[in-house]
Amino acid sequence: MTALQAIRTFLFYLLLSSSSLIWCTLCFFIAPFLPFRARYRLINQAWCHCAVWLSKVIVGIRYEVSGLENIPPQPCVILAKHQSTWETFYLSALFEPLSQVVKRELLYVPFFGWAMAMLKPIAIDRSNPKAALKQVAQRGHECLQQGAWVLIFPEGTRVPVGQMGKFSRSGAALAVNASLPVLPIAHNAGRFWPKQGWGKTPGTVQVVIGPLMHASGTGPRAIAELNDRAQQWVAEQQQRIDGYQPLSTPEREEVADSV
Secondary structure, eight states: OOHHHHHHHHHHHHHHHHHHHHHHHHHHHHGGGSOHHHHHIIIIIHHHHHHHHHHHHTTOEEEEEEOGGGOOSSOOEEEEOOSSSHHHHHHHHHSSSEEEEEEGGGGGSTTHHHHHHTTOOEEEOTTOHHHHHHHHHHHHHHHHHTTOEEEEBTTSSOOOTTEEOOOOSHHHHHHHHTTOOEEEEEEOGGGTSOSSSSOOOOEEEEEEEOOOBOOSSSSHHHHHHHHHHHHHHHHHHHHHHTOOEEOOOOSOOOOOBOO
16 A cells, blocks of 8 residues: 555544544434434435445545345345445445444443434344344344345354355345345445455445345245345355355354444
């Protein structure tokens, strides 16, 4: 990374953190008096638009999106590739209102966490995976019934560029149990906003929104088939836009991560 890009990255984080502190502090006093959808637009959507804009203007991370026509009018379960923090900002700005899995500890952060708590996140204790999975299923179902999108990163954590992690079935199970489809999303944001380190690289993120995928029935087999189909589609798109090698992971049901 060049000296100029390092300066740009420092400026980006300075503006991002400053805007977060100021915005969340203001929202903490204003948002409680707003209905949920307006509260989401104020707290999350507006600031995430700002974060994506800052990454574009300051560090040169632009984006191109294909498949917007595949987004249905009614909320469903989003199964997205996870490589960086950029996609969390972008997807939170694109879909509203949106609920996602977050670490419970984040809600204790002054102002930032308090503002986040007003958005009805699925806050889990990652030290207790079984209880967390049940919470994702229960709270996720409630959010869908209330008209909110549910964002799941089925790989469970940010996976480096060029690799694919095994998809947890929690998102597919949530969709099947709610009789809703899943919306798969692939992208290569990690190429410009890496998982490790603070450095940022100018470039254009390719975001591909896939066709809606419906389960062929109900029960464990239908969940497994839908999950495998979504993973296969995402893997094919990742290979097309970024290149990848399958990431060898043990058979396990991981709780989806969000940040």
